[in-house]
Amino acid sequence: MKLFAIALLLIAPGLIWAQSIAPNIAQGSEKVSVTKPAANKLPSGVRRSALKVVEEVTPVDEDLSVTLTEAELELAKRVHIGAIPCELGATVIITPSTKQPGFFRVQTQTASFRMHPVESRTGAIRLEDPRAGAMWLQLGNKSMLMSQKLGRRLADDCMAPDQAAMALMMKNNPLPSILDAPANSAKQ
Numbered sequence: 001m002k003l004f005a006i007a008l009l010l011i012a013p014g015l016i017w018a019q020s021i022a023p024n025i026a027q028g029s030e031k032v033s034v035t036k037p038a039a040n041k042l043p044s045g046v047r048r049s050a051l052k053v054v055e056e057v058t059p060v061d062e063d064l065s066v067t068l069t070e071a072e073l074e075l076a077k078r079v080h081i082g083a084i085p086c087e088l089g090a091t092v093i094i095t096p097s098t099k100q101p102g103f104f105r106v107q108t109q110t111a112s113f114r115m116h117p118v119e120s121r122t123g124a125i126r127l128e129d130p131r132a133g134a135m136w137l138q139l140g141n142k143s144m145l146m147s148q149k150l151g152r153r154l155a156d157d158c159m160a161p162d163q164a165a166m167a168l169m170m171k172n173n174p175l176p177s178i179l180d181a182p183a184n185s186a187k188q
Contacts, residue, residue: 066103066116068101068102068103068116068117069119071119072102072116072117072118072119073101073102073117075117075119075125076096076101076102076103076104076116076117078125078138079094079096079104079117079125079127079138080094080138080143080160080162080163081094081095081096081104082094082160084143084158084159084160085158085159086155086156086157086158086159087155087156087157087158090108090109090155090158091108091109092106092107092108092136092143092145092155092158093105093106093107093108094106094107094136095107097114102116102117103115103116104116104127104136106127106129106134106136106145108145108154108155110154111132111134111154113129113132113134113136114129114131115127115128115129115134115135115136116128124137124138124139125137125138126138132147132149133147133148133149133150134146134147134148134149134154135148138163139163140163140166141159141163141166141167141170142156142157142158142159142163142167143158143159143160143163144156144157144158145158
């Protein structure tokens with residue numbers, strides 16, 4: 001019964017669209033006008049909560065064609081997992097995949113991504129979901145979730161316990177500025 005309800009919710013927008021162009025075709029008009037529902041407007045009779053349920057039970061794409069290198073599998077071992085608190089009360093939950101080693105489900109309150117590690121030149125740990133255009137960047141003192149499609153951060157200043165300790169250490173023991181002259185060259 002649940003699968004039938006889910007299938008009905010998924011095909012309802014297509015049925016509504018087909019009904020909107022049927023009168024024009026039946027009248028034999030040469031010009032067919034198509035009215036698309038607004039992006040933020042739901043089809044009649046469909047609740048936002050129903051769409052959310054469908055999204056939650058729909059599995060994240062599990063493309064088995066992506067193969068990770070040994071270096072990427074080593075990177076995956078260093079990814080912080082669990083619920084990671086972020087600024088503004090947000091939380092990012094990172095769960096390792098049970099089906100594929102090295103893959104993770106990165107989840108916020110509004111989105112879910114299937115990510116895998118990608119080597120970076122800077123040494124930062126970088127997880128990507130190329131299909132959704134999202135990226136998780138894990139630095140020593142904080143992490144952030146970015147949407148490359150939207151061009152903005154979805155979560156910022158996320159800190160696992162190790163990262164919070166590193167941020168505190170950096171605050172208490174700041175590195176010298178590269179603009180400061182070394183002590184021995186100032187005497188010359």
